[in-house]
Amino acid sequence: MKSITVQQPEQLVIEDRPLPQPLAGEVRIRVVSAGICGSDVHIYRGHNPFAKYPRVIGHEFFGHIDAIGAGVPPSRIGERVVGDPVVSCGHCYPCQVGRPNVCSELSVIGVHRDGGFSEYITLPAQNAHRIPDSIPDDNATMVEPFTIAANICQQMAPGPLDIALVYGAGPMGLTTIQALRGVYGVKTIIAVDRIDERLAMAAANGADRTINNSQLDLASELHKLAIRPTLIVDAACHPAILPEAIGLASPAARIGIMGFSAEPCILNQQAITSKEITIYSSRLNSNRFPQVIEWMAARKISPEKLITHQFDFSQVIDAMKIFESDQKQCCKVLLKF
Incomplete structure (x- = not known):
């Protein structure tokens, strides 16, 4: 072979x-x-x-x-x-x-x-x-990438009240956006990336608003829009994102990190505790294959x-x-x- x-x-x-x-x-x-x-x-x-x-x-x-x-x-x-x-x-x-x-x-x-x-x-x-016969071969090949989104979403428990901010419009970010919209019913999803074409993909996959943060301060932009995210997902996997996300987050927000960077970052404990922010990390998937196959069969993604x-x-x-x-x-x- x-x-x-x-x-x-x-x-x-x-x-x-x-x-x-x-x-x-x-x-x-x-x-x-x-x-x-x-x-x-x-x-x-x-x-x-x-x-x-x-x-x-x-x-x-x-x-x-x-x-x-x-x-x-x-x-x-x-x-x-x-x-x-x-x-x-x-x-x-x-x-x-x-x-x-x-x-x-x-x-x-x-x-x-x-x-x-x-x-x-x-x-x-x-x-x-x-895999059920109703799912085409190519779509079936995509089950594993969606289990990554399923794993972080399962921990964060998104819902209709959430305002979601997703850093990164690559495959991890896009699968997460689809899950947030199609499975969990999140009504407001903002995608952040530095490439306009990626942001266009995010819009096509369910993001309501896209922000290119290559030339602007994201905190100032969200302040102008009167947006305080209650759910933030780092699918861009850069060590600078977590400290920024803590500052952007609403009180009682949840933050999910999906990266594997070994680079250190500096966190302010007061910024986390004062808003009682919950931080989740996610690696691979924890028995999420049956869940994602059901999503596909039901055309939720x-x-x-x-x-x-x-x-x-x-x-x-x-x-x-x-x-x-x-x-x-x-x-x-x-x-x-």
Whole structure:
């Protein structure tokens, strides 16, 4: 089989690998399509501290089960499925309290173990989630990105009374905007970014107002508009955002951070406590696949709005370059296997 492998940072190859056989409790998926994520580029460039090389990358993938290991019902062969990349131990404290995404022995498909940029992949059977026939293949490939939005939203509990401010109109921000509007009924959503074309995408995905903060002071702009956000999501992942968000937030607001920056930031404790602000962090997803599949089946979200490019997997270098460099026109890129 053909697999897209990062041998070392900056060394990506398409290589022949033996066809994997599923172990007990596992299934094998014949991959149909896979999405490129920023973390895939980070592994390629050597900027992901968790990755071990060589590594078959890819954690957003859809396909069909074509083989099963011992203990898996034969009826699962032929299922259309997507793979949850979070592989957890099931018995540590985070797992016992429903937080397998921060399992003490966490293994992430495409990071710690080989991923879905391959013609075939094996994974635990419980990580393969059936896709209804009503959901097209391309949309199914987008389930994993929406689980990131589902995870932060589940913690923050958005509602119709909220005024939401979303930093960043990339894939994480856009999926969050769609969830806030289509699932949680948030009536006012403001998107902030430094690229006008990204802000146009935010408007197309449900943002009521967009603000380009490259040349203006966001606090002054929101003051002029008489807006005090009650719910703020940092999907831009810059260390300067959290201190600013604390200052912008309404009393009793919630702030969600989705970034992995190791850069320090300075926080004012009084600014947090005086307004009793709640700060949430979110990593990966915590069993959100069934939830997002239900959203898609009910048409509460529109994943097709985010898919801007598709390539044959043999063109992965070109696909990665476009994803990395064209922030004006490119949102989600799918590889076809």
